[in-house]
Amino acid sequence: MDEKKLNALREKYGNAAGSDVFDRKFKLVADKLFKADGSRSLPYGGMPTLLDLKHQEDFSGLDIAVVGVPMDLGVTNRTGARFGPRAIRGMERIGPYNHALEIAPDTVCRIADIGDVPFRSRYSLEKSVEDIEAHFRRIIEAGARPLAIGGDHSISYPVLKAIAARHGPVAMVHVDAHCDTSGEYDGSKFHHGAPFRMALLDGLIDPDKCIQVGIRGSAEFLWELSYEAGMTVIHAEEFAEMGVAAVIGKARNVVGDGPVYVTFDVDGLDPAFAPGTGTPEVGGLTPREAQALLRGLAGLNVIGGDLVEVAPQYDTTTNTVQVGAQMAFEIMCLMALDLS
Amino acid sequence: MDEKKLNALREKYGNAAGSDVFDRKFKLVADKLFKADGSRSLPYGGMPTLLDLKHQEDFSGLDIAVVGVPMDLGVTNRTGARFGPRAIRGMERIGPYNHALEIAPDTVCRIADIGDVPFRSRYSLEKSVEDIEAHFRRIIEAGARPLAIGGDHSISYPVLKAIAARHGPVAMVHVDAHCDTSGEYDGSKFHHGAPFRMALLDGLIDPDKCIQVGIRGSAEFLWELSYEAGMTVIHAEEFAEMGVAAVIGKARNVVGDGPVYVTFDVDGLDPAFAPGTGTPEVGGLTPREAQALLRGLAGLNVIGGDLVEVAPQYDTTTNTVQVGAQMAFEIMCLMALDLS
């Protein structure tokens, strides 16, 4: 580099504090992080919130409402997803900027962590399903797009009931190790292996516009409805063979231009990346693949979403909490892009 | 038990919901936990706060202000206490009732988690000391008794500066593995082994009214000031020999009737009970002993306190976070007793 250019850089950057030279877009972002005295808020300081958003119980006036759903009564194996929202609130350094999508949602929308769904009972899966639906109906009626932080995957059914009440049957992008279109067992039809059977039969999702990605494991025989109803299923090994670009193309083709719900079960990722979950399955997606897939949905009309099945007890490194929070952030960016 | 009595119990308790039969005192407590519909708030739900208190940044009008001090620039060995407040906020099931002291502080005082000390820099121990003092001065001027949640033990010096500005030299009960009356080293007099040397020489604490309990380890030679100034030192092995009742007697005798500051370094406990700390020392107190000691201080004029050195990275079981939060709760109960 020639001396002249170097000196120009020195002049511009040499004595500048961190944010002095930002252009307008970045200035907005920096203003979220830097305080007037040039100091930055501590990532490990302050009150813990979902995705480092401000906390505000009143969700009127919000564009996007991020809400905790600490309920895991629907699990079939390892419990613990009830601690998901709390763990994600404790995770530092999520957002505010998405360099791939070039957006800082918090600078273009009104977004908040609105706290948790109020539950009547920690002992009743049925009542919890009702409580979730009621709360999400209120959020949607207030005009906000909901982003649910589970909890186990059974929460998607009542969220979709609230979604469909506004939007009719929606398209869906579903990342998971399991199709979750099983029927009743152990006397319950609400368990975490069944939300999309009910959503489908209730007409909340349009199977022709649904894609399920990352599917694998030993319960394939439970998900015949996915195939019979015409949902598009991309197994984990097919994902690897197709490549991420082809999967994105397929996904965009399937879901179309209408309202889309994005549901991300952290067990869609390989257990090496997300050990803290209740029904881990060997051979899953990498976070890089999952991020590429989600980012590939940019421009779609994402009207709601969820991130589920983070169970921190098995997450000895905090990796699962972080990757779960990051995926929720990616979904929030899709919503914000559509809003901006 | 005779049938008649059993039937009377059946009548009273048989169909009652959890809180129906509480007497007045317990009713107040129960009202903190039970909602109108008979459900209880989830210990793992909602926004994480210190000691499950309500969060309120504005501390005017509070009797007791619990405040996070996420700063660990003063440590000599293992870092991580900067994550102490966040970890303690995430701990479920602390309080609201202390059965040994028969008090639920939250029902007799106005108490809140007022958030964290605002720091100008995560790189400057000196500036942090100033920021802490300034923030605690504001709290005390507003009329609240401060309870600091560290952070490393270097925070006690600026807190005591704010305390003494109001109360003059105070008495002190200090539970710790180390006397923390060392001098400067590595060019810093503010490190976490030194707060009480400075507090003493600055006239913030009265050494005649100070007791240091649980002392041990291999740095005894650094704490000659404790002895020369007349502080009372109870080593961990002396604690075991004396028994807890005698230690309580000694402590009450030393501190007297005036204003007392209670500072609890979680490394006062044996590492088996509190592994998540920066300078663990073999052979410490048990939590049962420490609780008995603190409860034995009931009735004293506790005008401030702190709980420090919880470093969650080594706390694989969450035990340290819990026992640290519990000790902070015990100190808060002492304050509330004095206020009620």
Next chain:
Amino acid sequence: MDEKKLNALREKYGNAAGSDVFDRKFKLVADKLFKADGSRSLPYGGMPTLLDLKHQEDFSGLDIAVVGVPMDLGVTNRTGARFGPRAIRGMERIGPYNHALEIAPDTVCRIADIGDVPFRSRYSLEKSVEDIEAHFRRIIEAGARPLAIGGDHSISYPVLKAIAARHGPVAMVHVDAHCDTSGEYDGSKFHHGAPFRMALLDGLIDPDKCIQVGIRGSAEFLWELSYEAGMTVIHAEEFAEMGVAAVIGKARNVVGDGPVYVTFDVDGLDPAFAPGTGTPEVGGLTPREAQALLRGLAGLNVIGGDLVEVAPQYDTTTNTVQVGAQMAFEIMCLMALDLS
């Protein structure tokens, strides 16, 4: 030591294999561990069973039946006790000999791990309560004394229903951090904080003959029934003050000579010894104290018991699983002593 004695020892022990010199009582024990070729079974080898017992689904003809109850639908906070039986089966080196009680249960009784309670549903606390009662009725009718391995503490109620159907209201020794005599909340009366309220009101236990040991924490206000009904409550701090001998005296005095049920919640121990549990409470018993207490019950007519609330997800060292298994072994020894 003089040469002559040493030579005698050399002659006796010098060329002997491990078990050659055992006297009759120890020979029986050794025969459990040593194989014909002088080798020992590997502690980490073979099929995992409860307390290293033989596995046998058919419980007819047994004196003591040890049974897994992998159910944790009754918890109020951290889940995971459903993995308790599996974790305890995986623990090596429990028994066969109790040197303090001088008994090897397996050599004087017919004992087996009879597998788990068959549950109709992992989603229904109510059905699970029924399934447990039905299974334990079958065990007791077949003539075996049951030792239940939970699972959460809600299992004690249906076990006691089966016990009382045979024995009438029984005495009870209860080690726990919590009295577990709460009322209904969140719409459920079967949760793990309530089994002994129901047992008491149903006449399954005689409150005059019940002692609850290790009680502490912040929910004292929920347990007024314990006091009103006349159960003897020894708080953790009272235990420390009284000393173990006095507690044993008190316990024997309370329970008397009739049939006694022994229920051990692992959270009765301090979290340092048993971190792997759902509602840990600071300030509990030590395992040495708990063993002394249980051993102090030798000679009583222990007709059933349980070990509950081992939740291995938080048990990073395997300590909780081991100490839980050991306490179950101590209870089994009490049963065997009474049978032999």
Next chain:
Amino acid sequence: MDEKKLNALREKYGNAAGSDVFDRKFKLVADKLFKADGSRSLPYGGMPTLLDLKHQEDFSGLDIAVVGVPMDLGVTNRTGARFGPRAIRGMERIGPYNHALEIAPDTVCRIADIGDVPFRSRYSLEKSVEDIEAHFRRIIEAGARPLAIGGDHSISYPVLKAIAARHGPVAMVHVDAHCDTSGEYDGSKFHHGAPFRMALLDGLIDPDKCIQVGIRGSAEFLWELSYEAGMTVIHAEEFAEMGVAAVIGKARNVVGDGPVYVTFDVDGLDPAFAPGTGTPEVGGLTPREAQALLRGLAGLNVIGGDLVEVAPQYDTTTNTVQVGAQMAFEIMCLMALDLS
């Protein structure tokens, strides 16, 4: 989706319990999991066995015998593989169905967990090698194909001695970070870096029909025999360059149509996926690659196999145990496919 189709789906699936609509093949699978009352066996309940198979010490009449080999006397660095079989028995949710190979081995063959190899001594690597050979000879003579669950990799040599006694020199697919064709060191030729040197020189495997996949690390200079004898070696970085399809092609080409032994050292995977092993090597295969490779062997005459080097002490998330169990399941599927 049109209303008519949706209604047809509702009619078929709406009130159906989980397994009602299964076609014949899936019905067989479902019958393994669902009980008569529509409930499913709990993944975390019951007696722990290898790959959730039934346990049966008598292996006569079996098609495939899965056997634990808890022996790690051959390791060079971190110990702990002796706990491999116990840990794998404790893992929930392995099988019963392989969706990629479309087989549920347990529905087409007679398979059982036959317990562990009986060892004469935990102190003698030499005797252990003899004991393993003797036990596997009995299994093979009884007509079962053996699937060994180690234990360290030194167990493959005696297993291959038993295999070759029946089949003559066999082909081998070997996934590992190390070629394991080293010579004697520290006075032992039986260590876990040497089994295939001995197998080769003893004529148990045909080097022309052997492929070693995933090789890497810093001990390449110890494995000159692999090259000189003509074994095909695919290093980890070559695997990445070739792609999985080419590796499968190469493997099928090398091993041919005769009897094949499949040996899977879990350290063939990258440590991120399998940290719980004794000699981890940076830069390994992903589970998705390994599964693809194994599944690519479908149709071969797999007459035996092993899964080795799972050492659970370093496996803080249970990932290694799960991925090890899954790879064993994949090998079992290959055997079952060949048998069906």
Next chain:
Amino acid sequence: MDEKKLNALREKYGNAAGSDVFDRKFKLVADKLFKADGSRSLPYGGMPTLLDLKHQEDFSGLDIAVVGVPMDLGVTNRTGARFGPRAIRGMERIGPYNHALEIAPDTVCRIADIGDVPFRSRYSLEKSVEDIEAHFRRIIEAGARPLAIGGDHSISYPVLKAIAARHGPVAMVHVDAHCDTSGEYDGSKFHHGAPFRMALLDGLIDPDKCIQVGIRGSAEFLWELSYEAGMTVIHAEEFAEMGVAAVIGKARNVVGDGPVYVTFDVDGLDPAFAPGTGTPEVGGLTPREAQALLRGLAGLNVIGGDLVEVAPQYDTTTNTVQVGAQMAFEIMCLMALDLS
């Protein structure tokens, strides 16, 4: 394989100890590991050193000096990298041979672990920066190429000052999640997000010859200097799209033939592979990709390097320590190749 060839192999290898048949190159390697009596040094035995090198405080006469820099005062979030050198010293089995590069550095150069930088204070980032520069100047003046083991990334700035004092502005290959070209914040310009801004503006590195690989996360807006100055930035998702061969080509093209500094921040890897670090970012490189990239630099004039940000507290499996040590070993191999 025909019998004749097999017999030849038997003759050559059958009775040979491990190292008897090595050719000359491998003999040198083997001599590092095997002792005269045929035994090998224990990987877990002896004094712990960096990369299993000999320890020697005097660095005169060395070709490569590996030096610990236990300093983490520059971190923005999770602390702990001060324990990096100690943890890496404790890791077993790194080197001595690199099969891909076909070099055993220790057999062709004089290399040692020369201990740690002597620091004047653990409380002063500014003084530490000075101490590091001074120590590395001495190393370089003595003729050795330095390989620094951090410590946080702020150490690269003073190391580069010492490097540039000898070599002038150098080229740089930088693997990281972050560009680390931020400006001052919190009043410090030396934090770990800023070393390359200072290095660039001080003329220590030539931005035209710098490539930054693996970049991602939410702080892109802080690194505008990288772009404006003309550094080549390859984001993590671009790496995946380009493929490793293209990245290597790009890197070689950018850095050219002159002296190159290689700096490896372990958070360049995905957190699944390297959880033990202070600012993990989802979606990073795999170790296999990183190794391929580094090996692709073979032949360049690597005159110095560092491996930073290993913070073992979050490294529950030891994976991060191992992969960090391995990457340092790869860099050392590049230096040795250039020297040999």
Next chain:
Amino acid sequence: MDEKKLNALREKYGNAAGSDVFDRKFKLVADKLFKADGSRSLPYGGMPTLLDLKHQEDFSGLDIAVVGVPMDLGVTNRTGARFGPRAIRGMERIGPYNHALEIAPDTVCRIADIGDVPFRSRYSLEKSVEDIEAHFRRIIEAGARPLAIGGDHSISYPVLKAIAARHGPVAMVHVDAHCDTSGEYDGSKFHHGAPFRMALLDGLIDPDKCIQVGIRGSAEFLWELSYEAGMTVIHAEEFAEMGVAAVIGKARNVVGDGPVYVTFDVDGLDPAFAPGTGTPEVGGLTPREAQALLRGLAGLNVIGGDLVEVAPQYDTTTNTVQVGAQMAFEIMCLMALDLS
């Protein structure tokens, strides 16, 4: 405190660096820690050594030689003690001063970490026993008192052979959960349950002068030799009943004035304090009790000792490593006291 005294303290301490005011004894200690420029050596910096001693392979001229014995071939259950010396070398902050015994061994004796016993093979327990004896003979012949850091407890037998060669049959203080006087099993008489049977029968220890403290667990029937030979056995529960003062009295009475060997198995402590060990037993000593016991031996002629059975794999908090190192330090202090 009056102003005058405070001012005197201010004058003396106010501007003093840490070590300026030390009296002569403490000055010696401080000189070990403080450098000329007033900075202190970093606890986490530098080359890791046993008990933070200097490392010196040549043991001629030493008073006390601390030596690693990384060998665990004698274990019966969980392996891993071979990593004990490495883990203890990595532990920071052990010594240099013992406030209870008022001694800093390193200031009154010549002490060093002399590295590890050189082993011929990691596969032969028998050869290892020979190698240990040979190495300790050399140490003792050179005039140093040996302090062995295991490794499993089988190492005590060869160490005692070397000790007795110099001193004849010695007295012994033995802290452990197990008497370790079992006979041969699994074909080996050298396992870790047997060293003191062999030592006794070989005349290396005088049973009349041996005390075994902390004994418990389920293998009592294996240790009949302890009783028959007249060793004094204090069970863990007897320790609690007697109190530590009585145990000290008993111990001093038993061992007398002659040469004493002190052997400390970390499983003598309760697993809560020392989970990282191979055969943990519920109900053990606390570290405070163990320290009191060891310190109560002050003045005895301690001519050798060992600290064994630290197996760091289960030591998730580093507590076991620390408490093991501390106990070794206590033994070293006893030696130094006797030498000074």
